[in-house]
Structure formats: C-alpha cells, structure tokens
Amino acid sequence: MSTEAIGIQRGLRLSGTLLTLGLVVELISLLWGKPLAFLLFAFIGGTLFLAGILVYLYSLVSAGG
Numbered sequence: 001m002s003t004e005a006i007g008i009q010r011g012l013r014l015s016g017t018l019l020t021l022g023l024v025v026e027l028i029s030l031l032w033g034k035p036l037a038f039l040l041f042a043f044i045g046g047t048l049f050l051a052g053i054l055v056y057l058y059s060l061v062s063a064g065g
Contacts, residue, residue, distance in 0.1 A: 011059025015052045022048030 026045035029037040 008059050008063040011055055011062070015056035015059065018048050018052030018055060020052075022046070022050075022052060 022045050025048060026041050029041035029045060032040070
C-alpha cells in the first residue's frame with residue numbers, strides 16, 4: 001500500500017469514528033428528558049458530527065493532490 005492510501009484510510013477511519021460518536025451523543029440526548037439535553041445535542045453532538053464531515057472532506061481533498 002502506498003502512503004497516500006494509508007493516509008486516506010486513517011482519515012476515513014477518524015471521520016467515521018467522529019460521526020459515530022456524534023450520532024451516539026445525539027441519540028442519548030434525544031432520550032434524555034432534561035433541558036441540558038438540548039445543549040448536549042446542539043453543541044457536543046453537532047460539533048462531533050461537523051468535525052467528522054470536515055475530516056472526511058479534508059482526507060478526500062488531501063489524497064487527491
């Protein structure tokens with residue numbers, strides 16, 4: 001395997017982990033009936049989800065060059 005393929009695999013694995021963690025946090029916050037659950041949903045879950053998307057896009061762009 002080339003170094004480029006290893007780099008994109010690492011990026012995809014990291015982005016998948018971040019997306020999964022974000023979805024788990026959002027699922028837990030939906031089941032939680034406290035007002036703090038919205039903050040958990042919006043800030044923590046949303047940030048993890050957005051970070052996963054950005055890492056995914058970055059790994060695609062950096063592997064193309």
